[in-house]
Amino acid sequence: MHTFAVILLAVVCLFLPVRGDADAFDRALAQLGLNKQTARFNPLDLQLYGGGEYRLSFFDSLHLDPWRVPFVVGTLRRDCLQNAGNAANLFSTASLRLSEGTRRTLIDDPTEAIKRKVDGFKQPLSEAIAAIYLAAGQKMPPDATWKKQIAAMPIQMQKPIAYLLLATVEARRWRNLAFREAFAQGNAQALFDMLCQPPSESERLQEAFNVAYWRLVQGVDLKALFAGAHDLMLVSERVAAELQKVSLPNRFRVDIPTPYGIVALHDGRADTYNRQRYLLIVDTGGNDTYLGVGGTTSADHPITVVIDLKGDDRYLQDAAMASRGVADTSDRKTRRVAPCIGGAVFGYAFVLDMEGNDLYRSLGLTQGAAYFGAGALIDGAGDDRYECYLNGQGSADWGIGLLVDRAGDDRYYCFSMAQGYGGTKGYGLLLDIGGSDTYIAEDHVLDFPSPQTDKHNVSMAQGAGYGRRADYTDGHSLAGGIGVLVDGAGNDRYSCGVFGQGVGYWYGLGILSDGEGNDTYEGIWYVQGASAHFAVGILEDVSGDDRYVATMNMAQGAGHDFSLGWLVEGGGNDIYRTPNLSLGGGNANGIGIFWDASGDDRYEVQPSITLGRSNIGARGSLRERALCLGVFCDTGGKDVYPDGLPVARNEALWTQPGASQPPMSREYGAGIDCEEPLKPEDL
Structure with a gap:
């Protein structure tokens, strides 16, 4: 009797109606014979390649389950913004x-x-x-x-x-x-x-x-x-x-020598602090100048804290940089690194500036950066300018680097490995709460020409996770860390060269998450939610009429070589100017996913591997068995697609064959344009 009941139940289940709660992604994947459980990397395939010593569990949680990305990144953004006034909590989260x-x-x-x-x-x-x-x-x-x-x-x-x-x-x-x-x-x-x-x-x-x-x-x-x-x-x-x-x-000034460094307590008059072994500076006001201060200066000077209560202050690498920018510093690449302004090596370096329109201009390991340490720059208010060369503005290897700006219209400038950068076992966070901000990674003065195109720099900035790939050299590869840029609100502009704006490389995780505002994103290659070589890159923009421009390759939800690239756009009338491998493009067994949740959008694309398409490229190898996937999803609004495309239009569902000739069976590409309210937590 029990066996008969089980058989009857199984037969009845065959004729039950299909549930009506399948979301847009489910329907797009169903065309390919896939679902959210099968549209992901197979760990057995990953074991055949690469090397990710010190790979992070948080990275694995997203790399191995791409469909949790929108919810997890949204939660991370909200957590950062809620704890903007509590950097200790940010340190705790980063360490976890x-x-x-x-x-x-x-x-x-x-x-x-x-x-x-x-x-x-x-x-x-x-x-x-x-x-x-x-x-x-x-x-x-x-x-x-x-x-x-x-x-x-x-x-x-x-x-x-x-x-x-x-x-x-x-x-x-x-x-x-x-x-x-x-x-x-x-x-x-x-x-x-x-x-x-x-x-x-x-x-x-x-x-x-x-x-x-x-x-x-x-x-x-x-x-x-x-x-x-x-x-x-x-x-x-x-x-x-x-x-x-x-x-x-009103008036006091005392400098106390201690075995651990100088304790400087100064009143509201304007002061100049030169590079010394400061343990603590408390300055209560005035327009002050800090020269090479706020960093660990030696192995025997592992702790320094600067608290400046108010004033329009200047934090400089040296006196010459008062009138000379980073790009005009001729020895920027050959000068030894001197940590400053929240730059920590083998210890802790914290700078807390509570008020004022401040200037931060320095070279490397600076402005909230760490190498085997924990560094932080906390700016409470004001319209500020941040300029650095390398490893700054929320950057870390084997440590935690935080830059938190709590108010104002700010400008951030760097060359590379900055603005939310994480190397091996590093967590770099740039958190800007509000204001209309500008983020620039230098792409005209070419100090770090990219292997992809020597006419542009390797930026590795604006939410970038980077690892050491050594499978073609000495074999000692190191997995990347976590680089995060969170901007809460404002009409912001982002500009970079190659590798930026939510990018990962070699088991690294890069996230750029922007809240409200009409934003502009400009980049070249591997940008705007893209990744290469077993990595994860994510760009999330919550709302606003945004403009995305990528000029050469791999952008806006694109994954290369067992990597995952995601672009999540929450709402607004957006414009996308895209290159090859974009808008849900998978290459060499990568996964690229694009989702615009709502708004009347314009897609300016050329026929290529885009709008939900993939390309394995390597025939006759083990890769031929591993999945390669591109998914495009637009779930609201009256959108504009170029005339003459074989796929992509309003209220449509489509698949695309792989770009290999002839297409391979494991090259999957699908897209959907529909009117369907869909939230990250629903995926």
């Missing part, structure tokens, strides 16, 4: 995405013991300085002239600064724990110098013969490093906010 994280505030405040200790101090600043000397194993000078100066400061000013100074002592303990094995195997300063070699020599850093680098990679404890970063940022932001509230004296 790197599979090296802890949630330090889940149960209680990890700095509570420090606060209680400060509350028990009768002379908070003096006793905090004494604690630094004690931690360093040194005696504090008994006749220090600064003691009388700080004794005159109000207690409501002393307490928060003392809290922060004790937090730097604890942070140093975490930092030393993180590098205990690495420094036991090699000279710490020699390793620091190795990481700060000029950009012109940096390609040799990761060579197999550089044993010191590979020992460092294996010896660092990122969990300990990030725990210290979280707690120090937690306290730094609290202290900055508290100092903005309290009544401060």
